[in-house]
Amino acid sequence: MLRLHPYRYHRPKELGEALELLREHRGDSMPIAGGTDLMPNMKHGLYTPSHLVALKGVEELHVIEERDGELVIGAAETLTRVASDPLIKRRLPGLARAAEGIAHPMIRNIGTIGGNVCLDTRCTYYNQTYFWREALGFCLKKDGDVCYVVKGGSRCVAAHSADTPPMLMTLGATVDLATADGARSVPLTKFFTADGIWNTVREPDELVIRVRVPIPSPRLRTSYQKVRERKSVDFPLLGIALAVEIDDSHLIESISLVVAGLGAKPRVVGGLDKIAGGQRLTPDIIEEVARRAHRQCNPLDNLIVDTDWRHAMVAVYVRRAFEEVLGQPLAAA
Amino acid sequence: MIEALRLTVNGDTQEIGVPSHYTLLEALRYVLGYTGSKQGCDKGDCGACTVLLDGQPALSCILPVQEAIDREVTTVEGLAGPDGPHPLQDAFDLTGAAQCGFCTPGILMSAASLLQRNQSPSNHEIREALSGNLCRCTGYTKIFDAVEIAARALRENRPAAEVVRA
Amino acid sequence: MKLEDFRGRQADSAASEEELREALEREFQVIGRRLRRTDGMSKSTGRTLYADDITLPGMLHAKILRSPHAHALIKSIDASAALELRGVHAVVTGADMPVPYGIIPWTRDEYPLCVDKVRYIGDGVAAVAAIDEDTANRALDSIEVEYEVLPHFLDPEEALERSDTPIHEPHKPGQNGNISKKVHLEFEDVEKGLADSDVVIEGEYYFEGTTHTPIEPHCAIGYFDPSGKLTVWSATQVPHYLHRELARVLELDVAKVRVIQPPVGGAFGGKSEPFDLEFCVAKLAMITARPVKILYTREEVFYAHRGRHPMLMHYKTGADRHGRIKAVDATTIIDGGAYSSFGLVTTYYSGQLITAPYQMESYRFDSTRVYTNKPCCGPKRGHGSVQPRFAIEVQLDKIAEALDIDPIELRRRNFIGTNTRTINELRITSNGFLQCLEEVERASAWKSKHRKLDYGRGVGVAGSCYISGTNYPIYPNDMPQSAVQLQVDRSGRVAVFAGASEIGQGSDSMLAYIVAEELGVPLDYIRILSADTDLTPVDLGAYSSRVTFMCGNACIDAARKIKKLVCEAVAEAWNCKAKSIMLAGGWAFKAEDTAQKMPISEAFNLAEAKFGALGATGSYNTPKDIHGTYRGGTIGSSPAFSFTAHVAEVDVDPETGFVEIHKIWIAHDCGRALNPLLVEGQMEGSVYMGAAEAIMEEHIFKETGLHNAPSLLDYKIPTSLDTPEMQSIIVESIDPEGPYGAKEAGEGPLHPSIPAIACAIYDAVGVRLDRLPFSPPRVWAAIRERGRQEEAGELSPWKSPPISVPLPATGD
Numbered sequence A: 001m002l003r004l005h006p007y008r009y010h011r012p013k014e015l016g017e018a019l020e021l022l023r024e025h026r027g028d029s030m031p032i033a034g035g036t037d038l039m040p041n042m043k044h045g046l047y048t049p050s051h052l053v054a055l056k057g058v059e060e061l062h063v064i065e066e067r068d069g070e071l072v073i074g075a076a077e078t079l080t081r082v083a084s085d086p087l088i089k090r091r092l093p094g095l096a097r098a099a100e101g102i103a104h105p106m107i108r109n110i111g112t113i114g115g116n117v118c119l120d121t122r123c124t125y126y127n128q129t130y131f132w133r134e135a136l137g138f139c140l141k142k143d144g145d146v147c148y149v150v151k152g153g154s155r156c157v158a159a160h161s162a163d164t165p166p167m168l169m170t171l172g173a174t175v176d177l178a179t180a181d182g183a184r185s186v187p188l189t190k191f192f193t194a195d196g197i198w199n200t201v202r203e204p205d206e207l208v209i210r211v212r213v214p215i216p217s218p219r220l221r222t223s224y225q226k227v228r229e230r231k232s233v234d235f236p237l238l239g240i241a242l243a244v245e246i247d248d249s250h251l252i253e254s255i256s257l258v259v260a261g262l263g264a265k266p267r268v269v270g271g272l273d274k275i276a277g278g279q280r281l282t283p284d285i286i287e288e289v290a291r292r293a294h295r296q297c298n299p300l301d302n303l304i305v306d307t308d309w310r311h312a313m314v315a316v317y318v319r320r321a322f323e324e325v326l327g328q329p330l331a332a333a
Numbered sequence B: 001m002i003e004a005l006r007l008t009v010n011g012d013t014q015e016i017g018v019p020s021h022y023t024l025l026e027a028l029r030y031v032l033g034y035t036g037s038k039q040g041c042d043k044g045d046c047g048a049c050t051v052l053l054d055g056q057p058a059l060s061c062i063l064p065v066q067e068a069i070d071r072e073v074t075t076v077e078g079l080a081g082p083d084g085p086h087p088l089q090d091a092f093d094l095t096g097a098a099q100c101g102f103c104t105p106g107i108l109m110s111a112a113s114l115l116q117r118n119q120s121p122s123n124h125e126i127r128e129a130l131s132g133n134l135c136r137c138t139g140y141t142k143i144f145d146a147v148e149i150a151a152r153a154l155r156e157n158r159p160a161a162e163v164v165r166a
Numbered sequence C: 001m002k003l004e005d006f007r008g009r010q011a012d013s014a015a016s017e018e019e020l021r022e023a024l025e026r027e028f029q030v031i032g033r034r035l036r037r038t039d040g041m042s043k044s045t046g047r048t049l050y051a052d053d054i055t056l057p058g059m060l061h062a063k064i065l066r067s068p069h070a071h072a073l074i075k076s077i078d079a080s081a082a083l084e085l086r087g088v089h090a091v092v093t094g095a096d097m098p099v100p101y102g103i104i105p106w107t108r109d110e111y112p113l114c115v116d117k118v119r120y121i122g123d124g125v126a127a128v129a130a131i132d133e134d135t136a137n138r139a140l141d142s143i144e145v146e147y148e149v150l151p152h153f154l155d156p157e158e159a160l161e162r163s164d165t166p167i168h169e170p171h172k173p174g175q176n177g178n179i180s181k182k183v184h185l186e187f188e189d190v191e192k193g194l195a196d197s198d199v200v201i202e203g204e205y206y207f208e209g210t211t212h213t214p215i216e217p218h219c220a221i222g223y224f225d226p227s228g229k230l231t232v233w234s235a236t237q238v239p240h241y242l243h244r245e246l247a248r249v250l251e252l253d254v255a256k257v258r259v260i261q262p263p264v265g266g267a268f269g270g271k272s273e274p275f276d277l278e279f280c281v282a283k284l285a286m287i288t289a290r291p292v293k294i295l296y297t298r299e300e301v302f303y304a305h306r307g308r309h310p311m312l313m314h315y316k317t318g319a320d321r322h323g324r325i326k327a328v329d330a331t332t333i334i335d336g337g338a339y340s341s342f343g344l345v346t347t348y349y350s351g352q353l354i355t356a357p358y359q360m361e362s363y364r365f366d367s368t369r370v371y372t373n374k375p376c377c378g379p380k381r382g383h384g385s386v387q388p389r390f391a392i393e394v395q396l397d398k399i400a401e402a403l404d405i406d407p408i409e410l411r412r413r414n415f416i417g418t419n420t421r422t423i424n425e426l427r428i429t430s431n432g433f434l435q436c437l438e439e440v441e442r443a444s445a446w447k448s449k450h451r452k453l454d455y456g457r458g459v460g461v462a463g464s465c466y467i468s469g470t471n472y473p474i475y476p477n478d479m480p481q482s483a484v485q486l487q488v489d490r491s492g493r494v495a496v497f498a499g500a501s502e503i504g505q506g507s508d509s510m511l512a513y514i515v516a517e518e519l520g521v522p523l524d525y526i527r528i529l530s531a532d533t534d535l536t537p538v539d540l541g542a543y544s545s546r547v548t549f550m551c552g553n554a555c556i557d558a559a560r561k562i563k564k565l566v567c568e569a570v571a572e573a574w575n576c577k578a579k580s581i582m583l584a585g586g587w588a589f590k591a592e593d594t595a596q597k598m599p600i601s602e603a604f605n606l607a608e609a610k611f612g613a614l615g616a617t618g619s620y621n622t623p624k625d626i627h628g629t630y631r632g633g634t635i636g637s638s639p640a641f642s643f644t645a646h647v648a649e650v651d652v653d654p655e656t657g658f659v660e661i662h663k664i665w666i667a668h669d670c671g672r673a674l675n676p677l678l679v680e681g682q683m684e685g686s687v688y689m690g691a692a693e694a695i696m697e698e699h700i701f702k703e704t705g706l707h708n709a710p711s712l713l714d715y716k717i718p719t720s721l722d723t724p725e726m727q728s729i730i731v732e733s734i735d736p737e738g739p740y741g742a743k744e745a746g747e748g749p750l751h752p753s754i755p756a757i758a759c760a761i762y763d764a765v766g767v768r769l770d771r772l773p774f775s776p777p778r779v780w781a782a783i784r785e786r787g788r789q790e791e792a793g794e795l796s797p798w799k800s801p802p803i804s805v806p807l808p809a810t811g812d
Helices: A013-024 A040-041 A080-084 A086-091 A094-099 A106-110 A113-117 A130-136 A164-169 A274-277 A281-297 A307-326 B022-031 B086-097 B104-117 B125-128 B139-154 B160-165 C019-027 C039-042 C082-083 C134-141 C156-161 C190-197 C239-250 C274-286 C298-304 C345-351 C387-404 C407-413 C432-444 C507-519 C548-574 C598-609 C676-695 C754-766 C776-791
Strands: A009-010 A030-033 A049-055 A065-068 A070-074 A176-179 A184-189 A207-214 A220-227 A237-245 A252-260 B002-009 B012-018 B052-053 B058-059 B072-074 C062-064 C072-078 C088-093 C124-130 C144-149 C181-187 C199-207 C219-223 C230-234 C255-258 C291-293 C311-319 C324-338 C363-370 C458-466 C480-486 C496-497 C526-530 C580-582 C587-590 C593-599 C616-619 C643-650 C658-669 C724-733
Touching: A013 A030, A013 A049, A013 A207, A013 C219, A040 A106, A040 C754, A049 C387, A049 C587, A065 A086, A065 C311, A070 A086, A070 A113, A080 A086, A080 A106, A080 A113, A080 B012, A080 C239, A080 C324, A086 A094, A094 A220, A094 A237, A106 B052, A113 A164, A113 A207, A164 A220, A164 A237, A164 A252, A164 C311, A164 C496, A176 B125, A220 A307, A237 C088, A252 A274, A252 A281, A252 A307, A274 A281, A281 C039, A307 C776, B002 C616, B012 B022, B012 B058, B052 B104, B052 C199, B052 C274, B058 B104, B058 C298, B086 B104, B086 B139, B086 B160, B086 C039, B104 C039, B125 B139, B139 B160, B139 C676, C019 C432, C019 C580, C062 C082, C062 C134, C062 C274, C062 C298, C072 C124, C082 C088, C082 C134, C088 C274, C124 C134, C124 C274, C144 C507, C156 C298, C156 C363, C181 C345, C190 C311, C190 C324, C219 C274, C230 C239, C230 C274, C239 C255, C311 C387, C324 C387, C345 C363, C345 C387, C387 C407, C387 C458, C387 C754, C407 C458, C432 C458, C432 C643, C432 C724, C458 C754, C496 C507, C507 C526, C507 C548, C548 C580, C548 C587, C548 C598, C587 C598, C593 C598, C598 C724, C658 C754, C676 C724, C676 C754, C754 C776
Parallel strands: A009 A049, A030 A049, B002 B072, C062 C291, C230 C255, C324 C363, C496 C526, C658 C724
Antiparallel strands: A065 A070, A070 A207, A176 A184, A176 A207, A220 A237, A237 A252, B002 B012, B052 B058, B052 B072, C062 C124, C072 C144, C088 C124, C181 C363, C199 C311, C219 C230, C219 C291, C311 C324, C458 C643, C480 C496, C480 C616, C580 C587, C587 C593, C643 C658
16 A cells, blocks of 8 residues: 555644644644645655644634625535535535535545645646656656756646636635734635745645635626546546626626636636626627637646647637526526 | 554444554554455545545545544444345345445445435436446446445335345 | 254245246246345455455565666665665565566566566566565665666557667567567458458557556465465466466475465456566565565556557458458557567457458458567457457448448448358357347437437447457466366255356356256355365466356356266155256256155255265366467467447537547347346446547556556546446357357457447547547547538538537637
């Protein structure tokens, strides 16, 4: 069996205790919630902290409630819960659907929303065993200094591969972070960086405590399109989140489109308000949005799948997102 | 480092000593001797290690053993009781849903959890519930049959063999 | 104590008199019924003990150090630091086991651990036994290996050209060391056949490598007892060959080696030869005097491989205007990977096994298996013939289109018939292929669908044949291919000792059904003890779909010997003729008067009193006069062939290239279905595996020779949501030599999946995919290409009314 390295497993009951442990062992500890991403990564020797700080038992991280016009989701809530919670399904059906499409039932039962937001980036040259990576020659994301995706590249381009962040970004979500020294809030659109090695602004001893999502207008329609080889288990080859606020006559009040699964950072497709804001949602507008998304996204060989195809699929699935949006009922008030 | 833990597996609470970097699967198979749960892929990709954690299917091969503390773990060995096999097990036997049988324990746990939540699952709901458990022998068809038969057996409170005959 | 106390109580559940009267009306009592498996409940309750479920007292764990280079000389190995680690008991290297092995006696080109050279990334170099896996892993890290890296070849065509850097020493001086095997055979005049054809279709096909992916990783345990006897438990499907090779390589008396095969958690051909772990646990157990276990990681399973060979196939097929095949000309390059494995056979099979179910007037094949620096390929379900079957069936579809003949009709016209010989002289006996075609044609409503469904949806058909065992064993000998020993207890319990390997296919159950049929014993009074070389007679193994046919016949042979004695003893007691005694439903009874009966255990006791202890052996050997008369004509020869036809219906998303297999109808001629439930299980499992190869599986490598992604996340096998709907139709041609007329069902049904899907995709969207797998990017690119050709007026739109395919935005 593929072995784990030795570590000490801490099970704090309170947030303060968890943060304290992370500070105390800064540099040699990692938080673990569901561990569905971290455990395989540790079996691959990608992370070898001596201390794991378990978050599932921390009461403060478990909450799903409406508060001050926002839906608040504790970081340790499982993806199964996010996908099935009645409040989330009513208020944020797009998020529930994005969560429902993650991996498979057992992963969703244990994996958490906080973990999904903080999911490590993925690359065909990275998510492999120590033996494999050593045989290849270590890459710059872990243990080495070369990039096999971009020859001669010095910046890691591993792919952001989580399903909920693109949807949360279109919904204007914010993450609340905390360290032993204090707390801060970061809009999710500012949470990710274009560095595949560590693609968030989260500090190693900092925890995502919760995700806050403004309760959307009842006119907001959303779609999450996930492209993958199999209908279960797989990470996205491409994830497209669309949120459009339209009135009954299909006049666009706002539009937000995020494409994930290609580079280290989910890409917010820019300039859409210019072409679509205040316009009626017509096939021409949709085509123009698809064209823009296609132009702004450039997949790399960081996954095993053909990049030309992945590139072309951006436009196809943007159209499909619009089709779904136009066919779907309005979110409940 | 050896850690002393108290685990509740199939209703029995036991204090055991395990290396702190063990997964629940390793503790079950190599410390407690519950070899029914299998290791197929090493890292959460195949579902052969599926157990129930407080009734919900979970992958024991990527679950730190400490996460099972204060929770009820049910393995395939816990599905059959003194009254005989679980209707699912009977239905699997009846339909030939277990060929090599290696994925079977994991599939049974996912299916048992499904039937707890849903007494009349549709074919799609069955497929969905089992979508984290890879089977390489059957093409899944006999497994779907077995789960449907077991669901009917449970609903109608009669043996799976009678359901098939009916 | 009374005699009754010793007898079993099966009479309690035995058949009623009415049931016995009904039994007289039936040909079979057990055979042909949808019965439970003998191991079904044990598997369904998680009680079955597989190799890794076995723990022995004082057991050590071993790990194997693997080569990080695709091709390199080993200059030195220093394991001194490893040996000094606390908890490390022994280290072995190639020098400790310098005897080459290989499943085919003529091509022994592997060592348990590499001796002077590594040939692929993952090749075993050293092994460590330690108190636990963590310690063994640490020890591996401290072993220093010095390599001299050599150029490596991943492409067989490149390897062919580079004979200056042979992966193996040439067999003879001057030969190309990168050629593993070459076969060239011609039957009748192919050039003339092509010249006489009204239509000739030429195509190049590429079958990508795929791997078995059993869910159970390989595992073995070695134990060397102080008296000098070696026992190896292994998840193998060939305990007999493993037995021989262990003794030979470890230089032990073969009588002092015992191989026990626990139930295997899936194999599909992937466990059908010895592997490094079996030699290593044995050697390490001999050195340490402790039991030693090795369990492969999933990654190691991918390196062990022995999966489907990638094949590049060039086909020229000629037919007359009625669609009758006049010539087939095939040239095939086979990518063998680093070693021979079954490669000699694979090379023959790539040509030998496609000469049925269709008659062909002339046939030629030229196959070359080439070594490359990748994990070794071998036999995967449908060994060697799944790849050429893809090529020839798609060729037939193209011919049918060119001649405007329905592809099912075209296949009918070429039907080879029963009790005949193929062009390469293989003997065909029973043949239910025509009925298979009819069944799938009817069930799928073919006539209302082919070329008639809307754009995006299509149907395709394909046929195939497969062997029921190879006529000749892997090492030449005249002894039986399979044998069974029965032992009868006074309780009525019958024990079956058989060398056959239960790998999930149901071989244990098959034996129980036969004994129950012959001796009238209830199934739960039968114990199967299989695949233990100390206890069971030889069976050659679970490969080439041989077990039901061969071990089944051996079992009938043994059971009938006992049956004869039992009937004689009962007849004597009742003062009647032995032939009027029947054994069924837990009774011995008189056919003319079912009221005259006794519990079967009593009948056994009478026989034991009259003849002494009740036991019998039975055996099966193949007929030796049915092969081709040319060199190589024995390979491909089989006592019986199974036949299959598929219709696949698919939906193709033209915008994305995703192929959704809507349904597959499978009709398979298995001779007689001993248990239809298990036959269906084999059919469905085969179809699923073939469909997966068609649309998602590919066993591929990075440029350095490193496996692309050795995990069950990245090597895509279908989930429950991806598996197609299937309808199994069993066709029973009743083979004259099979047990009760049975033939194989475990491999044949896979073959047509891939060409049927390819042809269905063509029917759906008008693109030919001659390269596997039909993954979305490939299908998408092909559709785009066709769209371009349609726009340029080179092709007319596919299906009418014409539907324009929206091309994805290409950006500015």
